[in-house]
Amino acid sequence: MFKNGKLFLPPPRDGSDFKELFQRLAAAGAGRRLGKDGFPAGPWTPELLAEAISQIDSNRIGVDLRTVQLWFQENEKGISTANIRWLARVFGCDDPVATSEWQMELSAAQSRLTARRRESKREAGTIAPTSPDAALTPAFDDNGTGSPAELARDTDARGPGRRFSLARRSEALFSRGSPLNLPASVFAGITALGFLSYITGIHNVTYTRADGVVKQVGFLWAANWTFVFMVFLPLFFAFVSELVTFWKDEGRSKLAGHGDRKDSDDAWARNVEASSYSYWAVFLICVMFAGLFQWIGVCLIPLLNGGGEYAIDWGKIAIVRPEIISAPVAIVFTGLAYLYMCLCFYLFFAGLILLYTVVDDLWRIGEASKDQPEVDYRSELNEAGFRVMRWIFRSTVLGILIATVMKLQSSYLASNGTNIVAWLVGDLSSAWYEHDDASSGFSYRLPTQYSSLLIVISTCFVFLYGAIRSGVGSRLHVPLWKMSAVVALLVAGYLLIGAFAGFSILLGAGVLFAIYGLFDPWFGRWPASESQSVT
Template identity: 70%
Template structure:
């Protein structure tokens, strides 16, 4: 029978799985326009079906030919919820009632295939024995067999992915316990703290040529103690929680209706698509921020006995050799910079994963926002709100990391005896019009540059999420309150050591940031 000028096949009620059902429909040409003299036009091919799906008006994304070819092959691959919608339109001949019936039938068939797949894995049987053979009519128009080519392609991809830096880095956040990465970072700094006690630089002072006695002990450095003991572990915990939620729960609800393997494969391909970013970040963090910075800031000054950088725990052997020797300082600074470069590589990996997650959610949201039968709007709103709150928390922590790095760098060139006294003195100088605290000595301050990179990169991810999830979807995400907090915090970072009393504005921003960390959705319920 024909509907709307297309061959219509009623949905069967025989309990077939997706592969069996799709094989019969493709061979019959269900949904194809009538040929000459009203006869069926023939079976579907991957190219014809992909073209038909891509021509649907409400499908701006279309469908990849390789995805359609997988439906025709002898494998265990099923079909996603979004593609079930388009197949239902094709097999339902654009009839609303028939489309609804076919959507229900295809969803049931996909669930049947998923159940069979679990049984095959438990029984240890081969896929080729379980999936029925596809007819020759499902091949390409030119008579070629795509199966062998695609199998070789998959095997090549699998070999590359096993060596993929992107996949390995993503696994650190999505596999195992959510405490593994934060505890590892905390444990690494604890080990460095013990070494600083052994070398005697955990609490050390030196007298500057202008008579100021400064505290430069390792455990007094704000950009090491607060970053690696508090902010980075929290950042990694929040990113791990968000990636795990999206990969194991949020994504499956929106895309494949509980098909774990299909969702994981799609997420893995999305992560793999940004592999160049991982290698770029790894090179910058390990080579430039780690090796080259260590050589320029610590190794060369220690060997030559001077430099144009402010004295800190890393160069204390130059001015106080009785506290720590030069060889010991070289060893300790080398370990510290190696640890720091790896930690900040993981920090930027977290930002890349947040960006990837936002992009993935936005792509899925655009393809499922107009589903006629399965209403995904509530799930999409819940996922968007949770992702944006997680990104907001991570943004706050990223800017706080940049703040303490710049504060420590500014302190080393100031006249403050320790960082606490310097900040308190800056607060009082705003009321008593004193300028003694900030009247320091000019040194090179590379930390100012690295902290700016961290602050800008973190705010970029937040801005991207705000535009893609908040502005485009308009799900009531409290963007104005989130953006105001981030802007205040970033302004406080930029104004560090720029005028007397800068620490007052900085303290207000930090207190507000801490409050928002504890309750990121404080405006959502108002």
């Protein structure tokens, strides 16, 4: 039988599972165009079938060749709901009635395959193993993965899966295990450095500057180390982990229509791997420039030469107070601190890349589903957008706060304040009475001013991208204005640090709104679809 110039086979309805049904149809070439001689063109191959599915006009995502190869193999892999739709189009020869019949037949066959797979698991759990190796190797894991031989075939099909991938390793730090693991590791690192500062005696130390101003430069007084690595970075990593875990484990598979979790995981892994060059570029910049070269220029050379054009801080206190810490000990301590710092900031930028990847993935799925006008699906898509932007806003706020604290610390070192708290209080009081030295001070090289600006730009870019992709044309449009206003206020406060006497008033207002936004990202206006979700 032929339909639309293609070989058509009616659904057999014989109780076959998906593997049995698919093998017969693929061997017969069901859905293939007839040859020039009017005879069937032959059986399907994985490459031909993947190309035929990807050429369907309404299929904007296409299908991965590896996924199609799994259909042809002798394994327990099934087919996702989304791919059932496209395969039914092929077997139905683009005829609406025939496609509908094949969609029902393929869905029923997939259900039978799932039932038999569960029965096989149940029987495998009750049968005693015949060898010690069998006791250690179950037939299938929780995700329906096959035997070790099957895993080997999957790895061969994937190809690059055997290579080391910085992108996948970085993503795994955020999405595997407890969301507490990464924040706790960062907190443990700064705690260890704090103990070392106590041991070396630089946790609380002052020195008298050339103009007679006494400066507090102890390690525990350095806000860009205590606040950033004890509070803001752990929270940032926790928020990114929460979003990536939600999207990878729940949101993506639900919206993309993947019946098999493995298909969704593979698609997400490809999206992560697509940004591999970005991860490597960020890694090299953070380790080589922000870490190694900055440590050599800012700490090592001044400690060896006994001076420099940089402000004295806990890392260079051995220059002016050698009785507290010697130069060799300071070199070792600062080397450990900068290594820890550069790795943490690599993870920070890796988190930003993951946020970008989630937004881009959500947008692509939304674009591919425009031909699905179902109210329930659009509601689920909007709710996912709400959750994504909620966590992105929180992460953006923390990123700008990190940059703000970094710039505050470097500005304090160049100011006439005795410690950072007294300096900010003095600047705040200048709004009511004149304070001669509120904004005056020494002129130093301040590399932190540049690095903090990069953090602000990168963080705001991710927020802007998310706002454009998620907010335009949705009910998120109004809350986004409030979020954007808070972000703009924070950025303005950051840029104006030390620019005039009383800058801390604007900065304080932005920080207060930002802290409130961490608890209530919508600022009192909750979207209807979010009313039942956990904040």
